[in-house]
Amino acid sequence: MATQTRSFFDHYRYCKDCKTLLPEEYEFEFCPQCIEQRLFREVRDYIRKNNVNEYDVAEEFQLPVARVKSWIREGRIQYQDQGGKMTLGIHCARCGEPINVGTFCPSCLRFMKGPKGTLGFQKDDIEASKMRFLDEKRKEDKKK
Template sequence: MSNLRNCSKCGRVFPYMGRNICPRCLEKEEDEYQVVRRYVRDHPGAGVIEVVEETGVEEDKILQFLRDGRLQAKGLTASLRCERCGQSINSGRFCESCINEVNAEIQGHLPQKAKSEEPKRPPRGKVKDKMHIKDRGFF
């Protein structure tokens, strides 16, 4: 049986497939995204408030499209800020500088493998390297 969840938007029960919203609400969200995308394409430099008024899509949803990277603020005047340093960004949650810093920190904590080291393999033909089953005397 599939994993059932309640939709975070409408409360309906649906089989979970990676998102916390049901297929019906997901389709509605996609339709709203397409309306906003067309408006921003046809009216570059429009502000978020203008897009809200002209499309009827909620401001929070438009900002979420920006955070998700589905829209870019290049054609849309928005006040999206990096969640780490506060710098103004066009889309996503973090600026390029913070992304690079976090990636470097993560890489610094991962064990480094020497590129020249080859995995050691036992020489072929050695009998002592064979696998055996130990008789425990149960039967």
């Protein structure tokens, strides 16, 4: 009476790239993250080889334009500046200047960082920015 023992992992397959466990009924050879990375690499290589804009990329790979633009805003892909002419329609969120990567243009980034190049409060602003309570202010007004 030989019993066949099956391991828990017999019902799974592995992603060919990252070796992540995949369910047996999963139809692809790669996990969703690896599929996304492969697509991204193909898009990046296509942009490097061709003078295209985000609409051309979306049409070539049957992607939504919003997905391509989100990769640009995240800084994952960047278009080449072709002789002073921008090849896409991404604009700075603050001033509207055409940009080829990210959300803000370099001058707006410098402005937002402040004169000292740091984000946040300066030391002399700390006293002015302390939290105040209305009840204490009312008590002080009544005493006067």
